[in-house]
Amino acid sequence: MVGFADGGFGGLRAMDVTDLAMVPDGVDLGEAATLPVAAGTALRALEQAGPLLGRSVRRGVRFGGDGAVQGGDGEGRTFEVLIDLTLDAQDAETVERFEETLARAEEVLELRRLFGSPDYFVRVAVADLAAYEAFLSQRVMTIPRIKNVTSHFTMKNVKPVPERAPMGSSRTPR
Template identity: 55%
Template sequence: MSNGFSLDAIDREILFHLRQDGRLTNAELAKRVGLTPPPCLRRLKRLETEGVITGYRAVINPDAVGRGLEVMIDVEVYANDLKTIQALEDTLASYEEVVEFRRMFGRPDYFLRVAVADHAAYEAFLTGKLTGLPGILRVESHLTMKKIKTDS
């Protein structure tokens, strides 16, 4: 947030309701937060302009699009030169199976969240795309037993 912009209780309430249902009309959102539509729309536009709201998206059922198996992967690297690291990051970020990619402080060096259809598709991803990439020292896969809480 730029220029000392701070959120008040109504802004937080707007964000809460939009996280629950990003398709709310301005009129319905205004009603839920106790405003009339014009000031609600001004607040919404301000939240977008200030970068608090960075976009809107559809939440897709992974099973419906053939991505029902989600695997968390720890990746450690041995490379310490910027060129190899950048090439590795570019390659991993380009894979459509990779739905989240983070560089971490400490170990592991990277965290990947991969979504594929099934175990065979994960094996194909692991052996065909991940294993053997220059700079990778170790890969450790973690399969989810149960999702307890997720933001999406």
């Protein structure tokens, strides 16, 4: 069993039965014991971030030690593609449907609406070229009113995005 409660740690603790949960078969007890700490840390980070409505929050994505983007399923996503995308209409329904659809795709790391041409800049991370083809043909090109898609593959990253300090940290980025 694992318990969720405020306060310190101890070998024995009196708890309300509603704060207990069964550890499923196959889950390491050491890992299960870290859940209350992880949940508390995540909650504190969200509280420090303030209201999140209307803000971009990255879910289920982490960067491995080798810089590879990994999804919540642990699949390494080392193939990054930059996409310029233009719609053939700019009415509210078309724009809203496009943005909502792409924003939900876990492969999409960044989605920017631009002034001028193209209409959007999209940064995606997938496992390989075959996964990108599947993403493009099954997820992007099925969205109505897409006029043009141009994919860019990086030859060399001359100046990578600087590392950001963790939320709540006082240290400055390098």
